[in-house]
Amino acid sequence: MMYPVRLRDNNGINRKQAKRRGASKKKRVQKKSIKWSRLLANFLKLSLVACFIGLSIWYWPKLTDYFNQPVKRVQVEGQFAALKKVQVRQLVEPYLSSRFFNIDLTGLQADLEKVPWVESVALRRVWPDQIKAKIVEHIAVARWNDDELLSNKGSRFKPEKLTGLKGLPKLTGPTGTEQQVMAQYHKIAQLIRPLGMSVNELSVSSRGALVFVTNNFQVLVGRDDVIKKIQRFVKVYKTQLAIKKESIKSVDVRYSSGVAVTWKTSEISSE
Incomplete structure (x- = not known):
């Protein structure tokens, strides 16, 4: 096999x-x-x-x-009437020794805002070596108490001198009532403007009682229904007091109706 x-x-x-x-x-x-x-x-x-x-x-x-170059220039922008550019330069100069990214903008802004006439400051860097400062100046519209001013926004500030500002209306009131007093001033000034009058002084007491002085005399208003009382004064003045304005010492409208007039001759009458 x-x-x-x-x-x-x-x-x-x-x-x-x-x-x-x-x-x-x-x-x-x-x-x-x-x-x-x-x-x-x-x-x-x-x-x-x-x-x-x-x-x-x-x-x-x-x-x-x-x-990070040294800062060579600070450009100031703004329209100034009372603020002196010399003051601004003096405050800016110490910061010119700093470099672009090291400059203390917060400190510079604080120093500029200490100037009484300065309302606000805005700073920004412009590379390579410039800082721009936009400064807004207070616009004074009234004197406040004895040595301060009020701006058109109702802010209180105190310049070193009030020279050349004596023509501004004088407003007086408790601290913290600046904007309220300013608002009352504008309302009253608007109501009496058709009479050819302006408000030279306006005072509000701690209890809220209001008194103002026009071109020729004083008007006592009190603290209640201020607008209503001023309207009554305007009506009475147009119809009865205008022709006697040179003889008026004060007008009291604190009453519920009518007014009381004190004349320079010490004669008192009610209208």
Whole structure:
């Protein structure tokens, strides 16, 4: 009986093994190549970073000097009547020794706002070496008590001198009532303007009693129904008092109806 016989081809086996060994060796070479490529790339990256840091450290003072230059000029914008630009310059000069990003704008603004005639200040940097200051000046519309002024916005401020401001109306009242007194002044001035009168002085007591002085005489109003009483005064003045205005010393409208007139001759009458 015959059996099939398989012949072993040693040469074929050797060729396959050699092929596998060659492929493995090639892969190992490729892996080593990739590994060295990555190491070289990382080294180059680190080198670039180190060069950048070194150059930055070396150039930083020059860059700082370029971008943070000394302030050479402060430009002041605004229309001034009473405020003196000399005062502004004197306050600004100490800050000109600072650099652009180091200048104390908060301190400069505070110093400028201390000037009595200054209402508000807005500062901004203009690169490379300039500061712009926009200053709004108070507009004085009245004197307040003995040595202060009121602005058109009802703000109280105290200049060093009141020279040249004696022609402003004088308003008097308790501290904290500035805007209220200013509002009453405007209402009364508007009501008596058709009579050819203006309010020279207006005073409000701590209890709210109001008195004002016109061109020729004093008007006592009290603290209640102020507008109603002024309207009554206007009506009586037009019909009965206008022709006698030079002889009037005061008019009292504190009554519920009618007015009381005190004449310069000390004669008292009711209208």
